[in-house]
Every structure is written in C-alpha cells, then in structure tokens.
Amino acid sequence: MNSAAPSPPGLPRRYAIAFSFPGERREYVERVARALLPAFGGETKGKSCIFYDAWHEEPIIGYNTARKLQQIYAHNADLVVPFYCQDYLNKQWCGVELRAIEALLYDQQFDRVLPFRFDLVDIPGSFKTDVFPVVTNRPPEEIAALILARYNALQQTALTLPERPPEPPPRLGNLRPATPLFVGRERELAALEAAVFAPPPRRVVVAHGFGGMGKTELAVAFADRHAAKFPAGLWMLGAEGKLELLPLLGELAPELGLPASAGPDESAEQRGRRVLAELHRRASAARDTDPDGGAACLLVLDNVSERALLAEPQRAALAGADWLQILATTRLAPADLRAGRGQGLAFVPVDTLEPEAALDLLRRHQPDGQWPAATASGDEAAARELVHELGGFTLTLESVALYLGLHPDIRPAAYLKRLRKEGLPSADALGANPDVAAQTRHREKQLALVLDATLQKLAPAERATLVYAALLPPDSIPWPWLRAVVARELPDALRKEEGYPDPWLGIRSRLEGLRLLTPAAHPEIARLHRMVGAQLRARMAERRKQRLRHVREIVSQMASQLESSVEHHSGDLWMLRPLQEAIRLLDSGEPDEALALAADVVGGVELDIGRLDTAFDFLCRAEKSRRILHERDATDADAARSLSVTLNKLGDLLARRGLPGDAEKALGHYQRCLALRERLLQANPESAQAARDVAVSLNKLADFLASRGLPGDAEKALGHYQRCLALRERLLQANPESAQAARDVLVSLERLAAFEGGRAGGENEALELQVRSLEIALKLREQNPSSFFYQRTAAVSFIQTYQRAQAAGNQPLAVQCLAGCFSVLDPLVQAGVELDPPMRQLHGQLKPLFSGGAPE
Numbered sequence: 099m100n101s102a103a104p105s106p107p108g109l110p111r112r113y114a115i116a117f118s119f120p121g122e123r124r125e126y127v128e129r130v131a132r133a134l135l136p137a138f139g140g141e142t143k144g145k146s147c148i149f150y151d152a153w154h155e156e157p158i159i160g161y162n163t164a165r166k167l168q169q170i171y172a173h174n175a176d177l178v179v180p181f182y183c184q185d186y187l188n189k190q191w192c193g194v195e196l197r198a199i200e201a202l203l204y205d206q207q208f209d210r211v212l213p214f215r216f217d218l219v220d221i222p223g224s225f226k227t228d229v230f231p232v233v234t235n236r237p238p239e240e241i242a243a244l245i246l247a248r249y250n251a252l253q254q255t256a257l258t259l260p261e262r263p264p265e266p267p268p269r270l271g272n273l274r275p276a277t278p279l280f281v282g283r284e285r286e287l288a289a290l291e292a293a294v295f296a297p298p299p300r301r302v303v304v305a306h307g308f309g310g311m312g313k314t315e316l317a318v319a320f321a322d323r324h325a326a327k328f329p330a331g332l333w334m335l336g337a338e339g340k341l342e343l344l345p346l347l348g349e350l351a352p353e354l355g356l357p358a359s360a361g362p363d364e365s366a367e368q369r370g371r372r373v374l375a376e377l378h379r380r381a382s383a384a385r386d387t388d389p390d391g392g393a394a395c396l397l398v399l400d401n402v403s404e405r406a407l408l409a410e411p412q413r414a415a416l417a418g419a420d421w422l423q424i425l426a427t428t429r430l431a432p433a434d435l436r437a438g439r440g441q442g443l444a445f446v447p448v449d450t451l452e453p454e455a456a457l458d459l460l461r462r463h464q465p466d467g468q469w470p471a472a473t474a475s476g477d478e479a480a481a482r483e484l485v486h487e488l489g490g491f492t493l494t495l496e497s498v499a500l501y502l503g504l505h506p507d508i509r510p511a512a513y514l515k516r517l518r519k520e521g522l523p524s525a526d527a528l529g530a531n532p533d534v535a536a537q538t539r540h541r542e543k544q545l546a547l548v549l550d551a552t553l554q555k556l557a558p559a560e561r562a563t564l565v566y567a568a569l570l571p572p573d574s575i576p577w578p579w580l581r582a583v584v585a586r587e588l589p590d591a592l593r594k595e596e597g598y599p600d601p602w603l604g605i606r607s608r609l610e611g612l613r614l615l616t617p618a619a620h621p622e623i624a625r626l627h628r629m630v631g632a633q634l635r636a637r638m639a640e641r642r643k644q645r646l647r648h649v650r651e652i653v654s655q656m657a658s659q660l661e662s663s664v665e666h667h668s669g670d671l672w673m674l675r676p677l678q679e680a681i682r683l684l685d686s687g688e689p690d691e692a693l694a695l696a697a698d699v700v701g702g703v704e705l706d707i708g709r710l711d712t713a714f715d716f717l718c719r720a721e722k723s724r725r726i727l728h729e730r731d732a733t734d735a736d737a738a739r740s741l742s743v744t745l746n747k748l749g750d751l752l753a754r755r756g757l758p759g760d761a762e763k764a765l766g767h768y769q770r771c772l773a774l775r776e777r778l779l780q781a782n783p784e785s786a787q788a789a790r791d792v793a794v795s796l797n798k799l800a801d802f803l804a805s806r807g808l809p810g811d812a813e814k815a816l817g818h819y820q821r822c823l824a825l826r827e828r829l830l831q832a833n834p835e836s837a838q839a840a841r842d843v844l845v846s847l848e849r850l851a852a853f854e855g856g857r858a859g860g861e862n863e864a865l866e867l868q869v870r871s872l873e874i875a876l877k878l879r880e881q882n883p884s885s886f887f888y889q890r891t892a893a894v895s896f897i898q899t900y901q902r903a904q905a906a907g908n909q910p911l912a913v914q915c916l917a918g919c920f921s922v923l924d925p926l927v928q929a930g931v932e933l934d935p936p937m938r939q940l941h942g943q944l945k946p947l948f949s950g951g952a953p954e
Contacts, residue, residue, distance in 0.1 A: 114138060114249060116149035116175035118195040120185040121466030123216060125278055126238060127181055128152070133242035137257040149175060152468060159471050164194045171198035176210065177249050178202065181233070183216035191466075212248050214241060237262075270380075271331035272353045272619045273398060276315070276322035279462055282455020283316055286448055290320045293444040294423055295327075295392060302408060302424045306432060307448035310493030310541060310629045313427040316448055317398050320425070329384035330377065330395040330421070334619070336573045337399040337426070343412040344370030346399070350377075352671070359708025362754045366711050374419070381421035393423035400573075401628075402428040405435050413442050450490025457481055459495055460510070463503030473509060480510035487514065489525030491541050493629060497548045500612050505555065513551075522547055542629070549633050552612065559584055559591035560605050564614055567626045568634035569642075569649045571679035575615065575624045576656070577606060579676070583652045587645075620672050646684070650692040653680050657696035664703055674703060678716070685719065689730075691740065694723035698744050705747060710755050717751060720744045735781070738774050742791065745771035746798060753802055761806060768799045786833070789825050793842065796822035797849060804853055812857070819850045837882065840874050844891075847871035848898065855905060865902040865911075872899045872915075879922070886926070890937060893922040897940070920944040 115134065119127045128150065135144035145153045149170055158166045171178050178199055186192045202210050213221055214233045221230055233241050239262050250257055286305070293303045305313045321332045333350060340346045348369030351358055354376050359369065381394035388394045402408060408426060416422060428435070432445045451459070460481045461468055469477040488494050502513060523543050553561055566583045567575045581602050585592045594600050609615045615624040638645065657677055663670045677700050681693055701717035704710075724741040731737060745767045752764035772795040779788040800818035803811040823846040830839040847867050855864035875888075875895035882888045900915035923941040926933065933941065 111176050112174040113149040113170065113176070114147040114253075115177050115179060115245065116171055117151075118171065118178065118180040118186075118192065118199065120181075120183065120189045120192055121464070122185045123181055123183065124152075124467040126216075126233070129238035130241050130245070133239045133259070134246060137246050137259050151466075155471070163471065164191075167191075167194055168198040171195050172201050177245070177252060178211050179245055180211070180213050181216065182213055182219055182221050182230075184219050187219060209248070209252055212245060269325050269332065270329070271333045271396075272350075273318065273321055273332035273334045273396075274617055274619055276319040279459070280315055280319045281458045281462065282452050283312070283319070283448075285452075286316055286446060287320055287323065289446045290316070290425070291324070293446055294320075294324075294396075294425065296444070298420060299442075300393065300420050300423060301442055301444045302413060302426060303444045303446060304402075304408065304426045304428060304432070304435065305446045305448050306428050306430060306435075308537065308541070309429050310491060310545065310627065311448045311450070312492040312496075313448045314400055317400070317425055317427050321396055321398060324396075327388070327392065328394060328396040328423070329387045330381040332396050332398070333377075334398040334400055337402045337407060338573070339403055341404050341406045342367070343407060344374070344415050346370070346407070347373045347397075349675075357708070359710070362708060362710050362756070364708070364710075366709075369709070370415075374416075374422075378419070378421060393421055395422050397422060397424050399424060399426040402426045402430065405430060408435055408443065410442065451492045451495060453482070453485050453490065456485040456488075456490055456495050460484070460499045460502065463499035465503065465506050470506075477510050480514055484510055484514050487517075487522060487524050488544060489540075491544060493627060494541065494544045494548050496613065497545070497552060501548070501552050501555075504612065516551070517547055520547055520550070542633070545629060546633055549630065552614070556608075557591075557605075559588050559601070560608055562587055563605055563609060564626075565634055565638055566645065566649060567615060567624065568631040568638075569646060569684075570626075571676065571683050572626045572628050572631050573618065574676040574679045575618075575626060576673065576676050577622050577624060579652050579656055580624075582655065583648050586648055586652070622672065623676065649680075650684055650690060653677065653684065654692035654695045657699040660703065661699045664706075671703075674700065678712075681716065681719065689723040689726040691724070691727060691737070694720045694727075694740070694744075697723070698740075698747065701744075701751075702747050705751050705754075710751055713751055714748075714755075717744060717748050721748060735778055738778055739791065742771045742774040742778075742795070745774070746795065749798065749802070753805075765799075765802060765806075768795065768802055771795050772799060786829055789829055790842065793822045793825045793829075793846070796825070797846070800849070800853075804856075816853065819846070819853055822846050823850060837878060837888075840878055841891075844871050844874045844878075844895070847874070848895075851898075851902060855902060861902070861906040865899075865906040865908065868895075868899045868902040871895055886931065889922055889926060890934075893919050893937060893940070896922065916944060917948055920948040924949075 117127055117131060131148055131150040131153075134148060135141055138144035138147040151158070157170070180186070180195070180199055186196075199211055202208075213224075213230050215221060215230055216232070216234055218232070221228070224230065231241070231244065239259075243259060246257055246259060249255070290303060290305065293301070305317055307313055318334075321328070325332060333353070335346055335349060337346060345366035348366050350373045351369060354373060356372065356376055360372060364372075377395050384394045385391075399407070406412065408428075416424070432443075435443060435445075457478070461478075464470075468474070469481075484498065485495065488498070498513070502508060502510060521543075523540055525540075553564075556564070562584050563580050566580055570576075570579070581592065584605075592602055592605075594602075606615075610617070610624075614630065615626055618625050635642070656673060660670055660673050660677065677696055681697050681700065684693055697716040698720035701713045701715075701720060704713035704716065707713075721741070721744045724737065724744055728734070728737045728741045749764045749767035749771065752760040752767065772792070775788065775791045775795050779785065779792050782788055796818040800815040800822065803815040803818070823843070826839065826842045826846050830836065830843050833839050848871050851864045851867035851871065854860035854867060872892075872895045875892045878888045879885075879892040896915045896919035900912050900919070903909070903912040903915060919940070923933070923937060923944070927941055
C-alpha cells in the first residue's frame with residue numbers, strides 16, 4: 099500500500115506518530131523520535147511506525163511531494179506532533195504540513211494533534227486558554243513520555259518506555275559545551291581516549307597539527323564525551339605565549355571561587371600552587387563519584403605556542419598529581435616538544451577531516467539537515483568533489499558548510515564552479531609530500547577564497563565588526579567593545595529606533611550563526627580563529643592604522659568604565675583579562691596615552707585585588723609610556739598629571755610589597771609624584787584640582803613616613819599632614835557648599851588625629867582634631883539626610899571620637915558619642931535599611947545600652 103495514500107476506512111493508519119518541524123530543530127526532534135523507538139518495538143520496527151522524514155524518504159520523493167505530505171499528516175497518522183516556533187511559521191514546507199493539521203482541527207479531531215513549541219510564537223488555530231508545552235530546556239525523553247501518554251489514551255494501548263537512566267551530575271568547570279555540529283574524528287577521539295585513560299604513570303596528552311584542523315573543538319568534544327569521568331571538573335586555559343605552568347594555573351583562581359590573591363607577598367607561582375591545592379581538594383572529595391577511579395580533573399591547555407610550557411621543568415611541578423589529567427592543543431610538532439625521549443608526553447596527531455565526515459558536515463548544515471530531495475543526487479556529488487578539492491581542511495570546510503547552509507539558493511555545484519573560477523587551488527596540486535610551508539600557503543589561499551565569498555554576503559556593519567574583532571586578542575573579544583567601536587565608525591547602522599529590534603543583536607546573531615565569532619566561557623566574550631583573523635588583517639592595509647587607533651581608544655574607554663564600576667560591581671571584573679590581553683597585543687613599544695591609561699587602570703585594579711606581580715607589570719608599562727610623553731613635552735599639564743597618578747600607584751605597590759629596596763623606591767615615586775604636582779599647582783595656583791592632587795600626595799608621603807618610623811620621619815610626616823590639612827581647608831573656604839571639599843578636610847583631620855594619638859602625650863590634641871572631624875561629619879549628614887554614605891560616615895566618626903575621648907580620659911564625651919552613634923544607626927534599622935556587617939554588629943552592641951534611654 100502506498101503509505102502516502104489515505105488509509106481505507108476501518109483499517110489502521112500507516113503511522114502511529116508523525117512529526118512536523120522546521121529543519122533548524124531537527125537535532126532535538128530526532129532525539130525525541132529516537133526516545134520513542136523502544137515503545138514501538140525497537141530500532142527497525144519502531145522506525146516503520148514513526149514518521150520522521152529522514153527515516154521515510156521513499157513515500158515522499160518524486161512529483162507532488164506536498165500532496166503526499168498532507169495525506170500523511172491528515173489521514174495516515176494516529177497522532178500528529180508539530181513543533182512550532184518562528185522558523186516553523188517562516189518555512190514553506192512547514193506551511194504545507196500546517197494546512198493538513200488545520201484540516202484535522204477543522205474536523206474537531208483535536209486529540210490527534212499534540213503541539214509543542216520552542217518559543218512563545220502564536221500557535222495557529224489556538225486560543226489563549228489552550229496550554230502547549232514549551233520544550234526549551236526540557237529533556238527529549240520527557241517530551242517523548244508526554245507523546246506516548248497521549249498515544250496510549252487515543253489508541254487504548256499500554257505502551258511503555260524504559261526507565262530513564264539517572265540524570266548525570268552537573269558538569270563542573272569553565273569548559274564550554276561542544277558544538278552540536280561536531281562530526282567525525284572517531285580515529286582521533288579513540289586515540290585521545292587511549293592516551294588519556296592509559297595506565298599510570300600519567301602523561302600530558304598533546305593534540306598537535308596545523309592551524310585550522312579543529313584541535314580545540316576536538317579537545318572540547320572529547321571532554322564533553324567523557325565529562326562523567328572527571329567529576330572534579332573540566333577546565334580550560336588559553337596557553338598562547340605562556341612559559342610557566344604554575345602561573346598559568348593561577349589564572350583559574352576566580353573560576354574556582356578563590357580569592358584572587360592570598361596576600362601582597364603571594365607570587366604567581368604560589369597562586370598556581372593554591373589553585374592546584376584547591377583542584378586536589380575537589381578531586382579528593384569527588385573520589386567516590388569517579389566512575390573509573392582515574393584522574394578526577396581534566397585541564398585543557400589550548401593553543402600552546404611555547405615549547406617551554408610543556409618541558410620537563412614545568413611538568414615537574416605536577417609530580418604526583420595523578421588526580422589531574424592535562425590535555426594540550428598546539429601547532430608545535432612533536433620534535434619541538436620532546437625532551438630526552440619524550441617521556442611524560444603522549445602525542446595525538448590531528449590531520450585533515452575524513453571525506454565521509456566532511457560530507458556529513460556539509461550535509462548537516464543544510465536547513466533541514468540533508469540535501470533537498472529535488473537536488474539531493476547532484477548536491478551529494480558536487481559536495482564530494484568540494485571535499486576532495488579542499489583536501490579535508492577543517493576550517494575551510496566548516497566555512498563552506500556554514501555558507502551553503504545560510505544561502506540555500508546556492509547549490510554546491512554552483513559554489514564549486516565559482517571557487518574554481520576565482521582560482522581555488524586543488525588538493526591535487528600539492529603533490530605527494532609537500533613541506534610545511536607549502537601546505538600552509540595552500541590552505542591559506544583556500545581559506546582566503548572561501549572567506550571572500552562569505553564577506554561579500556555580509557552587511558557593512560557585520561564586516562566592520564569582524565574586522566575590529568581581528569584587531570583584538572583572538573580568545574578574548576568582548577562584544578560590548580565591538581559594539582562601541584562599530585558604533586563610532588557606522589553610527590547609523592547601530593541606531594536603535596523605538597518599536598524596532600536592536601540592530602546590534604542581529605549583527606551578533608549573524609556572525610555567531612556563521613561561526614565567524616564563536617562563544618567563549620563568558621557570555622560577553624567571543625573568539626575568532628587565528629587564521630581567519632590573519633586573513634582579515636591582510637585585507638585592511640589602507641585603514642589599519644585608523645582602526646587600530648579606534649581600538650586603542652575603546653580599550654581606554656572600557657578601562658575607565660571598569661575603574662568607575664568595579665568598586666560597586668565586582669561582576670565587571672570579567673573585563674580585566676580582555677584588557678590585559680588587549681594591552682599586550684596593541685603595545686607596539688611606542689608611547690601611547692590611551693594604552694597607558696588602560697594599563698594604569700589594570701594595574702590599579704590588580705593592586706586592589708592583591709595580585710602585586712601583575713599590578714607591577716602593568717603599572718610599569720603605564721609609567722614608561724607616560725614618562726616618555728612627559729619628557730617630550732614638559733609643558734603638557736595632562737601628561738604630567740597622568741604620570742603623577744601612575745607614580746602614586748607604583749609607590750603604593752612598592753610600599754605594600756616590602757621586598758628589599760622597595761621602601762626606598764616607593765619613597766622616590768611618592769616624591770617624584772609630589773614634585774610634579776607642586777609644579778602644576780605653581781603653574782596654576784587657582785586650580786582646585788591641582789591643589790587636591792598636591793594634598794593627596796602629601797597625605798601619601800606622610801602615611802609612608804609615619805609607618806616607616808626612621809629617625810626624623812615623624813616630624814616630616816607631621817609637616818606633610820599639616821600642610822595637607824591647610825590646603826584642604828583653603829579649598830573648603832573657597833567652596834563651602836562642596837561636600838567633597840568637606841569630606842577631604844574630614845579625612846585630613848582623622849589622619850592627623852590618628853598620628854597625634856600614636857605619639858606620647860598627644861591624646862588631647864588627637865581628641866580636639868577628632869571632634870572637629872565629627873562636626874564636619876554631622877554637618878554633611880544634616881545636608882544629605884537621604885544619603886546612607888553620610889549616615890554611615892557620621893556613625894563611624896562618633897565611634898572614632900569615642901575612642902579618642904576614652905584615650906584622653908573624657909568619659910562624659912565618650913558616653914555622648916556612643917549615644918550619638920546609636921541615634922544615627924537605630925533610625926536606619928527601624929526604616930528597614932540593610933546595614934553592612936560591622937555597622938549591624940555595632941548597632942546590636944549599643945541597643946541594650948540605649949534602647950531604653952542613655953545610661954547614667
């Protein structure tokens with residue numbers, strides 16, 4: 099019987115279930131269909147009962163396919179299961195199937211249609227009171243169970259599905275999931291499996307091959323496949339340019355929830371050992387859930403470019419760490435990496451993609467995951483020829499697959515003809531044993547031709563986004579930076595109009611869909627293949643300088659944004675690493691204020707975090723650039739002030755680090771900073787900013803001398819504190835309404851009070867200074883009644899005055915200060931304000947004393 103013809107009345111319908119869906123959702127729907135097979139008799143019998151188009155090509159090929167499909171859905175399936183989404187409504191073939199479904203609804207055969215949806219698209223023929231499950235984020239097996247329950251109710255059957263295996267434990271680590279379109283590589287995956295799970299001693303496994311062969315995706319796919327065997331996590335670190343293993347490991351500290359620094363004395367190597375200890379702790383804790391009892395933690399070192407990183411001295415740092423497996427990807431050849439006889443390393447070559455896997459890659463990128471029935475034979479033959487011509491070069495094949503998938507009007511034969519016309523070098527032209535240089539040139543030319551075809555299809559804003567991405571670090575390309583720099587060049591293209599979608603979202607979606615920019619661990623960071631980046635840079639020779647300037651300016655702008663936000667939003671720290679990599683990449687050795695500003699910000703943030711080694715590196719970069727710019731033009735006030743800012747930070751770092759000689763260097767930086775600012779103030783005595791800068795430097799210098807404590811330091815420190823206070827009081831007199839000026843005087847009075855309080859016999863002088871500070875704090879609170887900051891400042895000032903009064907023996911004033919502090923905090927608590935822990939604890943201590951009135 100023709101399965102597309104209507105079943106005669108009284109006879110069973112040909113199919114138990116028929117699926118209707120757009121090609122974009124094929125992968126998910128196939129998993130649902132496969133989950134149903136056991137209920138209908140297994141692989142062979144089950145497929146005959148379930149209409150999933152890839153399993154039933156014969157009934158629908160030939161003329162009048164649309165009519166045949168409608169017969170299947172309207173007459174030859176007991177239960178029709180459509181998966182609606184926006185793509186479904188946009189597809190012509192889905193519209194054919196939808197008309198058959200609407201005919202069932204018109205005949206009121208509602209139970210024969212069980213619709214699901216992937217998004218909140220309006221479902222044809224439905225009402226707001228109808229309930230249709232959204233399948234996004236739901237396991238296919240769960241949807242299969244719902245379908246079978248409806249089928250059993252319709253047909254009065256009792257079919258069952260096997261019990262679902264227990265859900266695997268949540269995957270830990272920062273490694274992204276594998277791409278769902280990863281194909282082939284079974285030989286390499288098996289080789290990785292044999293090397294990784296070989297008996298002890300454990301070795302570093304190295305996947306090596308030419309650029310563009312898919313080494314990173316292979317490593318990610320391997321990790322994905324064996325995730326359950328690494329219950330302590332799957333971790334990835336970018337290794338390009340890295341020379342030492344432990345400092346590289348230290349970069350995982352934030353990912354593991356560890357403090358970025360254990361203290362100012364911690365070196366990068368010590369930070370790496372701290373990370374190693376945490377990974378070991380997790381591996382030990384996961385021992386009971388490790389299915390094979392082997393390494394519980396997998397670390398992928400991606401794109402190793404320096405042989406030193408995998409040399410014996412570095413691997414020795416992991417001696418005895420049998421709980422940790424390292425998998426490295428590299429373009430380096432085994433001969434470059436072997437030490438001695440290469441003990442401790444296991445090599446897995448990653449070469450060209452096998453022809454059948456390459457064909458599968460091209461096929462699966464088609465809109466329906468297969469060649470259209472009308473052109474399938476010709477498409478398959480042309481695709482096979484394409485694969486041969488490209489020689490299995492993975493990156494180029496993926497680019498071709500994406501291009502053909504997104505432009506279904508261009509068939510493989512036409513595309514191959516175009517590439518040949520434009521000079522595509524055939525794999526046959528390479529000869530039998532080409533050297534490395536010849537292979538590299540050949541593949542670069544192939545990629546260039548394919549990339550040209552793709553770029554021609556991009557809109558100007560999409561091309562600009564890609565070009566700017568090529569000027570940034572390939573593994574750390576922040577999407578917000580790209581948006582900012584493209585908006586500068588093409589403002590009209592990114593202008594958002596009310597009632598219209600944001601054009602930037604379309605640009606991002608397009609480039610991600612083409613896999614020209616791919617996801618990284620952080621959702622706001624993209625990655626660009628290095629070979630694609632090199633091709634793009636080669637195309638922009640005439641505008642490269644201008645665009646590099648734009649990139650430097652955006653990097654500087656984003657650094658300033660980080661500096662202003664990080665104190666209040668630690669979540670913005672994700673920008674720190676892209677900034678560091680961008681500064682290193684863009685630094686040409688010539689002084690540049692935009693990069694110097696970014697380096698200064700990065701150094702300051704790292705200093706606050708406590709990673710002094712990294713902070714020192716970037717602050718030295720900033721100081722060198724700004725010093726040269728200042729020397730070139732000593733009259734440039736902005737250059738002088740910028741240099742003074744960096745000198746201050748370097749002084750702070752050296753004072754904290756405390757290595758031999760650091761104290762003298764810190765003092766030198768503070769003194770140079772003060773001298774620069776004194777000259778700026780002399781040149782512009784009316785400048786409030788210049789006066790504030792001098793006051794800050796005086797305070798810094800005084801703090802340093804007071805803490806150093808050498809003979810004569812105390813007198814010098816006192817002089818600096820007093821001069822700082824005089825400057826700030828003069829600024830307040832000039833602008834009595836300025837809260838900032840008042841706050842600065844308050845701080846100077848507190849510093850002087852602390853200094854006097856630490857000197858023998860200085861208790862009364864300290865109390866007098868602290869009382870003056872308290873008066874300012876109370877005035878600021880009165881002027882800003884809704885500001886929690888000034889409420890808290892007043893409470894702290896009351897406590898500090900209480901301590902000074904106690905030290906001076908003034909008990910009545912001490913009690914008044916405690917009562918004053920409670921009078922500030924208690925109304926905040928009564929109003930439901932969330933106090934920080936120290937203030938909450940202080941309120942709790944004062945409440946028993948003052949909630950019923952002040953004590954005698």
